[in-house]
Every structure is written in structure tokens, then in C-alpha cells.
Amino acid sequence: KAGVTQTPRYLIKTRGQQVTLSCSPISGHRSVSWYQQTPGQGLQFLFEYFSETQRNKGNFPGRFSGRQFSNSRSEMNVSTLELGDSALYLCASSSGGQNQETQYFGPGTRLLVL
Amino acid sequence: AQTVTQSQPEMSVQEAETVTLSCTYDTSESDYYLFWYKQPPSRQMILVIRQEAYKQQNATENRFSVNFQKAAKSFSLKISDSQLGDAAMYFCAYRVFYNNNDMRFGAGTRLTVKP
Numbered sequence: 001k002a003g004v005t006q007t008p009r010y011l012i013k014t015r016g017q018q019v020t021l022s023c024s025p026i027s028g029h030r031s032v033s034w035y036q037q038t039p040g041q042g043l044q045f046l047f048e049y050f051s052e053t054q055r056n057k058g059n060f061p062g063r064f065s066g067r068q069f070s071n072s073r074s075e076m077n078v079s080t081l082e083l084g085d086s087a088l089y090l091c092a093s094s095s096g097g098q099n100q101e102t103q104y105f106g107p108g109t110r111l112l113v114l
Numbered sequence: 115a116q117t118v119t120q121s122q123p124e125m126s127v128q129e130a131e132t133v134t135l136s137c138t139y140d141t142s143e144s145d146y147y148l149f150w151y152k153q154p155p156s157r158q159m160i161l162v163i164r165q166e167a168y169k170q171q172n173a174t175e176n177r178f179s180v181n182f183q184k185a186a187k188s189f190s191l192k193i194s195d196s197q198l199g200d201a202a203m204y205f206c207a208y209r210v211f212y213n214n215n216d217m218r219f220g221a222g223t224r225l226t227v228k229p
Contacts, residue, residue, distance in 0.1 A: 033216065043205065043219040056216045090159060092217075101147045101209050103217060105159035 002027065004093050004106035012112045018079040021109045025072050025093030031055070032074040033103060034066060037088040046089075049074050050096045078111075086113045118208050120220035127196045128228050134181075135191045135223045137206030144168075147209045148182065148189045153222075154202040162204070165189065193225075201227045 005024045013019050025032050033056075034046040045058040049068035068074045072093075078085055088110050092103035117140045127133035139148070150162040165173045165182050172180050177194045193200055206220040 042221050045216040045218075048216060058216060088157065092159075102149070102161060102164055104161065105151075107156075107158045 004091060004104055006091050006106040006109050008109060009107065010110045012114065013081050014114050015081055015083060017081050018077065019081060019111060021076045021089055023074045023076070023091030023106060025074070026104055029093035029095050030072055031094045031096035032068055032072065033092045034074070034076050035090040035092065037090055046076065081113045083113050086111060118206050118218050118220040120206050120223050122223045123221070124224045124226070126226040126228060127193070129196055129198060131196055132192060132194045133196055133225065135204050135225065137189045137191070137220055139187050139189065139208050141187065141208065143210050145210070149207040149209070150178070150180070150191045151205045151207060152202045153205065163191065196227050198227050198229060201225055
């Protein structure tokens with residue numbers, strides 16, 4: 001099976017712009033979670049989608065949003081970018097079932113906000 | 115709230131030797147999962163090992179094993195016969211069995227393997 005893929009891998013934006021990141025989960029996986037990783041804050045949970053519905057949400061401002069499509073692919077959007085949004089954004093997929101809690105991660109999208 | 119603590123920001127080990135990475139967590143739940151993930155410099159997070167809290171037997175995956183002490187809320191990772199390719203950031207993570215809660219990660223331990 002192909003692993004989790006994320007596009008783009010690298011992105012440079014300026015303050016005030018918006019950005020959309022994409023994640024394709026492992027085939028058959030219905031849950032997609034997003035994380036922000038920074039040197040200062042470590043790995044922080046953004047949100048999780050399951051069957052096109054947001055199932056969990058972390059403590060991030062409303063500028064961070066996401067969605068999931070019927071094929072389980074997910075997008076994350078950040079509006080009005082700030083310098084502090086520079087980070088590695090990781091996507092992880094799992095089957096979503098109660099006994100299948102293991103998440104498999106993609107390679108990440110490195111976002112730099114100038 | 116569940117928290118995960120990795121008290122060793124950095125560790126080093128000589129090639130072929132054994133190293134243990136520490137992890138403690140705080141929870142009031144009885145059913146949960148614990149994980150160790152490895153993140154090499156290439157940045158791809160890789161699952162190393164997983165433990166279900168209801169299983170008393172410690173999980174083992176080849177050279178990787180855990181020491182799970184549920185009462186002490188401790189979940190350490192032992193790497194035997196360390197290899198240069200083991201050099202990475204190691205993250206301990208926790209997830210509740212029910213309610214589909216999010217995964218909580220520790221701050222990570224950077225492991226250096228010396229030839």
C-alpha cells in the first residue's frame with residue numbers, strides 16, 4: 001500500500017496570505033489528523049476528520065480550518081498567515097476504528113512565512 | 115488533561131550498545147494506547163512500537179522493546195544493538211482508547227549513535 005502523501009512538500013508565503021495543504025491517506029483509511037510541529041511548541045494537534053466530519057479539534061485559532069472529501073483526502077487551510085505559522089505540518093491517517101488507533105504519518109509540508 | 119513527559123532531551127549511545135529512552139504520562143483513563151515514533155532527519159515520522167494499556171505483556175519489535183509500568187504510568191523504550199540508522203528524534207505518544215481523542219506527544223528525545 002502507498003503511504004500517506006502530502007503536497008506540496010515546501011511552501012513559502014508572506015504574511016497575510018492564505019495557504020492550502022493537501023493530504024492523501026493510506027488507501028482504506030478514513031481518519032485524517034493534522035499536526036503542527038515547531039521547535040518551540042513541539043507537536044501540536046490541529047484537528048481530525050473522519051468520514052468528512054471534524055471529529056476532534058485542537059486549541060488553534062479559527063484561521064486554521066480543514067475539510068475532508070468523500071475519498072478521505074483532506075485539506076488544511078490557514079488564512080491570514082502570521083510569521084508564527086512557519087512550521088512543519090504533518091498529516092496522519094488511521095483506519096478510524098476503535099481498535100485501530102495507530103496513526104501513520106506523511107512526510108510533512110514545510111511552510112515558511114516571510 | 116493527558117500529558118506526556120520525556121525527561122531526556124538528548125541521549126547518546128555507542129553503536130551496538132543498548133539505550134533506554136524514558137517516558138511518563140498522566141491520565142485518569144484505564145484503556146489507552148501508547149506509542150513510540152521515530153523521526154529521522156528526513157522528517158518522516160515512523161511508528162516504532164505500540165502498546166495497548168490492557169495488555170500486561172511488554173511489546174517487542176525486533177531490537178525495540180518497551181517497559182510498560184501501568185501503575186507508575188511509565189513507558190520506556192529500549193533499543194538493543196544500536197545502529198547508526200537509529201539516530202533520530204524519538205517521540206512518545208498517548209491516545210485514549212475510547213472517544214477518539216487526539217494523540218498527545220512528548221517533547222521528544224534526540225538520540226545520537228556514535229560509531
